[in-house]
Structure formats: C-alpha cells, structure tokens
Amino acid sequence: xxxxxxxxxxxxxxxxxxxxxxxxxxxxxxxxxxxxxxxxxxxxxxxxxxxxxxxxxxxxxxxxxxxxxxxxxxxxxxxxxxxxxxxxxxxxxxxxxxxxxxxxxxxxxxxxxxxxxxxxxxxxxxxxxxxxxxxxxxxxxxxxxxxxxxxxxxxxxxxxxxxxxxxxxxxxxxxxxxxxxxxxxxxxxxxxxxxxxxxxxxxxxxxxxxxxxxxxxxxxxxxxxxxxxxxxxxx
Amino acid sequence: xxxxxxxxxxxxxxxxxxxxxxxxxxxxxxxxxxxxxxxxxxxxxxxxxxxxxxxxxxxxxxxxxxxxxxxxxxxxxxxxxxxxxxxxxxxxxxxxxxxxxxxxxxxxxxxxxxxxxxxxxxxx
Numbered sequence: 311x312x313x314x315x316x317x318x319x320x321x322x323x324x325x326x327x328x329x330x331x332x333x334x335x336x337x338x339x340x341x342x343x344x345x346x347x348x349x350x351x352x353x354x355x356x357x358x359x360x361x362x363x364x365x366x367x368x369x370x371x372x373x374x375x376x377x378x379x380x381x382x383x384x385x386x387x388x389x390x391x392x393x394x395x396x397x398x399x400x401x402x403x404x405x406x407x408x409x410x411x412x413x414x415x416x417x418x419x420x421x422x423x424x425x426x427x428x429x430x431x432x433x434x435x436x437x438x439x440x441x442x443x444x445x446x447x448x449x450x451x452x453x454x455x456x457x458x459x460x461x462x463x464x465x466x467x468x469x470x471x472x473x474x475x476x477x478x479x480x481x482x483x484x485x486x487x488x489x490x491x492x493x494x495x496x497x498x499x500x501x502x503x504x505x506x507x508x509x510x511x512x513x514x515x516x517x518x519x520x521x522x523x524x525x526x527x528x529x530x531x532x533x534x535x536x537x538x539x540x541x542x543x544x545x
Numbered sequence: 546x547x548x549x550x551x552x553x554x555x556x557x558x559x560x561x562x563x564x565x566x567x568x569x570x571x572x573x574x575x576x577x578x579x580x581x582x583x584x585x586x587x588x589x590x591x592x593x594x595x596x597x598x599x600x601x602x603x604x605x606x607x608x609x610x611x612x613x614x615x616x617x618x619x620x621x622x623x624x625x626x627x628x629x630x631x632x633x634x635x636x637x638x639x640x641x642x643x644x645x646x647x648x649x650x651x652x653x654x655x656x657x658x659x660x661x662x663x664x665x666x667x668x669x
Contacts, residue, residue, distance in 0.1 A: 319660050320573055325562045325653045329554045329577075414546040445584045446547050449651075474631035475582045478645075507632050510641020 336418035340453025358442030615648030
C-alpha cells in the first residue's frame with residue numbers, strides 16, 4: 311500500500327512588532343522615573359578616544375555643585391573612566407556591558423539597574439557615558455532627555471557621513487581637541503559641513519577639554535536644556 | 546555588532562507568537578523588515594540566528610529580510626524622496642527640516658509555520 315503523503319501547508323501568522331520593543335518599553339519607564347524625580351538625563355556617545363571622559367570630567371568641574379550631577383559610565387571592562395570621573399566628587403556608577411548582545415552599547419535595562427545605585431532625589435543631572443562606539447548606541451533608547459555626540463579633530467572629517475544614524479539621532483555635537491588643530495591637516499570646515507549635511511541645524515560646539523576653550527558655550531547649552539525641562543515640569 | 550542580541554529577541558518574539566494549538570509545529574520562515582538606517586548587518590544576523598535558534602521551535606527557519614530604503618519628506622515643501630547618500634537636506638528646496646518616513650525599521654512582520662494536517666501523515 312502506498313503511504314499517505316501528508317497534506318502539508320504553511321500558515322503565515324502576522325506578528326508586526328518592533329524587535330527592540332522590550333528595550334523601548336524599558337526606556338520609557340526610565341524616562342518617566344527621571345521625570346518624576348526631576349532629573350535631566352543626557353546620553354553622551356562617541357567613538358573610542360574622542361576625549362569623552364575628559365570632556366565630562368571638565369564639564370562636571372564647571373557645573374558642580376550648582377548643578378547636582380551623577381554619572382553612569384558604560385565600559386566593556388575596567389573602571390578607569392569611573393575612577394577619573396569620581397575625582398570630581400560626583401557619584402559615579404560603573405556598568406560593564408552585559409549579555410544584551412555583548413559589549414557594544416548600553417541598553418535601557420542596564421540603566422534601570424544602575425540608577426538604583428544613585429539617589430535620584432539628590433541630583434538634577436544624570437550623565438550617561440555610553441560605550442565608545444558610533445554604531446550601536448544610536449539604536450538603543452535608554453530613556454534620556456538629550457543625546458550628544460563627541461568627535462575629535464584627530465579622527466577623520468567624514469565620521470558624520472560614515473555614521474549618519476548616530477549624527478541624526480543626536481541633539482548636539484562636540485568637536486573636541488581643537489587645541490591640536492595647528493599640528494594637524496584636519497579640515498574643520500569640511501567636518502562641520504558633513505555634520506550639517508547629515509543633521510541640518512544641529513548645534514556644533516568646538517571645544518578643547520584640555521585647555522577649556524569653548525567649554526562655556528557647550529555648558530551654556532546644557533544648562534539651558536536642564537533649565538527648560540525643570541521649568542516645564544514645575545508648571 | 547549587537548546582532549546576537551537582536552537574534553535572541555527575534556526568537557523570543559517569534560516563539561511567543563506561535564498559537565497554542567500549534568506549539569509542536571515548526572517555524573519555517575521569519576519575515577523581517579529592516580531599515581537601511583538600522584545598525585544591522587543581515588548576514589551577521591542570519592549567522593547569529595542560526596546558532597541561537599538551535600533547540601527552539603525556530604531551529605532551521607529561514608530569516609527573510611526585506612531591507613527598507615530611507616524615505617524622507619520635507620516638512621517645508623512636501624517633497625518626498627529616497628535618500629541614497631548621507632545627505633539629509635531637501636533635494637528640492639534645500640530645507641533641513643525633514644521627516645524620516647522609513648529606514649529605521651527593525652520589525653518582525655510575520656512567521657510562517659508548517660502545518661501537517663493530513664490524517665496519514667505519520668503512518669508508514
């Protein structure tokens with residue numbers, strides 16, 4: 311007898327969901343929590359070696375104690391950045407990146423846990439120093455109010471067009487290490503042109519975290535952002 | 546770079562989407578929509594998915610990835626076009642005030658599950 315052949319059919323089941331919805335939900339939860347506590351959260355991103363930690367260290371020295379700040383530092387390993395930032399007196403929580411896809415970015419649930427170690431009632435500003443990487447952190451909302459990208463004049467001028475998603479997602483760019491310009495062939499106008507091409511109108515602050523040049527303009531922008539959130543909340 | 550994390554999320558969402566009466570069925574294909582601005586490398590995602598889906602109802606399933614272009618609309622003049630290069634100013638009026646209509650997707654659209662509904666299916 312011939313064996314029956316199965317009447318095999320394929321059924322398509324609609325799903326229609328964002329793959330990162332778990333992260334997005336958690337990010338919204340973080341955002342609500344920061345809002346309730348009156349905390350302005352800023353996500354600082356860059357490629358490795360752009361001077362992000364020095365920039366934050368010098369920023370903290372200028373804004374504290376008037377603005378009460380804390381820092382969450384994401385790093386693949388080591389506590390070097392956290393140690394440098396702790397010198398400023400700001401509470402620092404170090405997170406070494408975890409299983410959500412490895413070492414390339416901070417995800418919302420990591421920030422949720424790290425925030426437990428900070429007294430949110432006691433701060434106005436939460437700085438989140440993301441992992442040095444211009445690709446993945448752009449994809450992961452962590453519940454921040456603003457995003458800033460740091461790039462430096464020792465990198466290629468074309469970083470903005472190589473990583474457009476990052477530069478589009480951010481609210482401001484810091485072009486660091488401008489004290490080195492006399493020693494380099496860096497075409498600053500070209501770099502700023504690329505930023506404007508990818509994100510027209512985005513503020514670009516030219517700074518040297520080392521010498522302090524340009525820091526006031528960037529800090530002015532930051533103060534204004536913090537102020538407008540707190541004002542909106544008190545109304 | 547985080548394709549393994551994405552693969553794991555896809556497996557979670559797809560597994561949860563299999564109807565209860567089909568729990569023993571095999572998922573043959575997962576249909577995804579991934580925008581060109583999403584930081585995902587399709588080959589790398591397929592590689593991670595193949596490893597991570599072992600011993601799950603998705604083992605051996607094909608990942609079908611529809612890559613969506615970056616489509617923008619100018620908020621000033623209404624021009625609508627596909628962005629091929631990283632230039633985000635309106636091609637018609639040069640305005641920088643754009644709305645990105647597509648290109649950032651990272652969505653599961655559907656799963657395709659094989660049903661064996663012949664009565665003699667397992668007889669030999």
